[in-house]
Amino acid sequence: MKILYQIAIIFSLCLLGEIISALLPFTFPSSVTAMLLLTAALFTGWLKIDHIREKSDFLLSNMAFFFIPAGVAVTEHFSTVASIWLPLLIIVIVSTVVVFLVTAAAVTLTLRIEERRKKE
Numbered sequence: 001m002k003i004l005y006q007i008a009i010i011f012s013l014c015l016l017g018e019i020i021s022a023l024l025p026f027t028f029p030s031s032v033t034a035m036l037l038l039t040a041a042l043f044t045g046w047l048k049i050d051h052i053r054e055k056s057d058f059l060l061s062n063m064a065f066f067f068i069p070a071g072v073a074v075t076e077h078f079s080t081v082a083s084i085w086l087p088l089l090i091i092v093i094v095s096t097v098v099v100f101l102v103t104a105a106a107v108t109l110t111l112r113i114e115e116r117r118k119k120e
Contacts (some may be wrong), residue, residue: 006055013037049082 017034021027041047074081081088 003054005053009052010038010055013041 005074014030014034017030017032017037020037021033033081042049
C-alpha cells in the first residue's frame with residue numbers, strides 16, 4: 001500500500017505539472033514544472049523524502065530504461081540525423097564540456113561552503 005501512496009504522490013505532481021503547463025501563456029515542459037513542484041514541496045516541508053523514497057529510488061535505479069524511447073527515435077530518423085551530423089556532433093561536444101565545467105564549479109563551490117560552515 002505504501003508504494004501505491006508514493007506512486008499517487010508522484011503522479012499527482014506530474015498531473016499538476018501538466019495542468020500548470022497547459023495554462024501557461026507560453027510553452028514550458030510539464031516535466032520541469034512537476035520537478036519544480038516536487039522541489040518546492042520538499043523544501044517547504046509539505047512533503048517529506050520518506051513519502052516518496054522507495055519509488056524515487058526505484059525510478060533512479062532504472063533511469064536507463066527511460067532513454068530507450070529517445071534512442072529508438074534517433075534510429076527511426078537516422079536520415080535526418082545523418083544530414084546534420086557535424087553540427088550535431090559539435091553541439092554535443094560543446095554542451096558536454098559546458099556541463100562538466102558547470103558541475104565541477106558547483107561541486108567546488110559546495111565544498112567551499114561546507115568547509116566554511118565547519119569552521120564556524
